[in-house]
Amino acid sequence: MTEARQPGIINVRGEPADGQIMNLHFSNSETIFNIHTDGIPYLSVDLLDRLGVPNLYSTRFLSYEAEHGRGTQGLRVVVMNGEDLEEAAPVVFGNRDRLARQMGASIRQECVTDQMHTNHVYLVRPEDLGPILRQDKPKERRSVDGVITDLPGAVLTAFGGDCPPVYLADPVRRAIGLVHAGWRGTLGRIPAVAIQRMREEFGSAAEDLYAAIGPGICQECYEMGEEVREQFADQWGEPAAERIFRRFPAFAKDGSEIPGGKFHLDLMEANRMTLLAAGVRPERIAVSNVCTKCNADVFYSYRAHRMENEQAAMLVNRWDL
Numbered sequence: 001m002t003e004a005r006q007p008g009i010i011n012v013r014g015e016p017a018d019g020q021i022m023n024l025h026f027s028n029s030e031t032i033f034n035i036h037t038d039g040i041p042y043l044s045v046d047l048l049d050r051l052g053v054p055n056l057y058s059t060r061f062l063s064y065e066a067e068h069g070r071g072t073q074g075l076r077v078v079v080m081n082g083e084d085l086e087e088a089a090p091v092v093f094g095n096r097d098r099l100a101r102q103m104g105a106s107i108r109q110e111c112v113t114d115q116m117h118t119n120h121v122y123l124v125r126p127e128d129l130g131p132i133l134r135q136d137k138p139k140e141r142r143s144v145d146g147v148i149t150d151l152p153g154a155v156l157t158a159f160g161g162d163c164p165p166v167y168l169a170d171p172v173r174r175a176i177g178l179v180h181a182g183w184r185g186t187l188g189r190i191p192a193v194a195i196q197r198m199r200e201e202f203g204s205a206a207e208d209l210y211a212a213i214g215p216g217i218c219q220e221c222y223e224m225g226e227e228v229r230e231q232f233a234d235q236w237g238e239p240a241a242e243r244i245f246r247r248f249p250a251f252a253k254d255g256s257e258i259p260g261g262k263f264h265l266d267l268m269e270a271n272r273m274t275l276l277a278a279g280v281r282p283e284r285i286a287v288s289n290v291c292t293k294c295n296a297d298v299f300y301s302y303r304a305h306r307m308e309n310e311q312a313a314m315l316v317n318r319w320d321l
């Protein structure tokens with residue numbers, strides 16, 4: 001069952017019962033995501049759905065009964081540091097395969113990277129496809145945060161729990177890209193690096209691309225040090241830094257207000273600016289209106305609960321329309 005997202009706050013909810021309630025708060029009433037509650041629940045980007053490109057962003061939920069308004073949490077898609085590999089690996093592979101199958105794909109076609117907060121983008125080769133753990137770090141995919149492919153059926157997977165994924169789809173060349181855009185990757189304009197690689201490898205034209213900035217942390221939740229703003233000002237210029245950083249009230253440990261507050265970064269707007277500057281048409285860019293930290297009861301959020309687990313963002317190079 002697919003439910004179109006309702007404007008405002010709630011998608012699927014019910015009376016508190018045995019299970020957990022999926023209570024999603026959106027920052028505006030635009031239809032950016034569709035919610036799927038059959039099997040493992042996930043969000044998909046409406047813009048990409050309408051293009052016929054299978055895509056998803058998982059949640060904390062293993063299952064959800066929309067009718068009864070409750071579900072079971074505890075979905076694991078990555079092995080965290082300190083976890084027992086032999087116990088955890090089959091669980092995360094099994095969950096990712098179920099997610100892939102819900103899009104008519106398979107984990108046997110999956111490519112993941114180690115995601116070290118770089119702006120490096122990797123061209124997937126046929127021999128790369130297959131389930132691995134991020135910890136496995138095959139040497140070609142070390143220090144890589146973005147992947148591109150034109151291999152039919154390939155599944156690109158990125159993980160995050162506050163850092164948004166950026167999905168790229170080129171219906172003309174039938175190629176896709178997926179990047180992990182934390183603040184360092186965003187500073188390094190990783191979506192533009194991926195678009196440039198797609199141009200070089202597949203002949204993709206930016207004006208043919210569709211792009212979606214997936215769920216991630218919102219500006220209000222994303223306090224940054226002054227030195228991060230300085231890096232953006234140095235590399236992007238002061239006007240850009242002015243646009244993507246804003247001061248919010250902040251308080252010291254003793255409860256006293258810090259004069260001038262603290263800077264907060266708008267990762268969504270920063271990545272949108274990068275996509276626009278790379279030549280993507282504004283009407284072909286979807287920007288997430290759901291924050292992983294504001295919705296920490298639905299998503300794993302690094303800022304909310306450190307490293308419990310993460311979400312999987314997946315994009316399949318298949319064109320169903």
Ligand SMILES: [Zn+2]
Nearest residue numbers: 218221291294
């Ligand atoms: Zn937030």
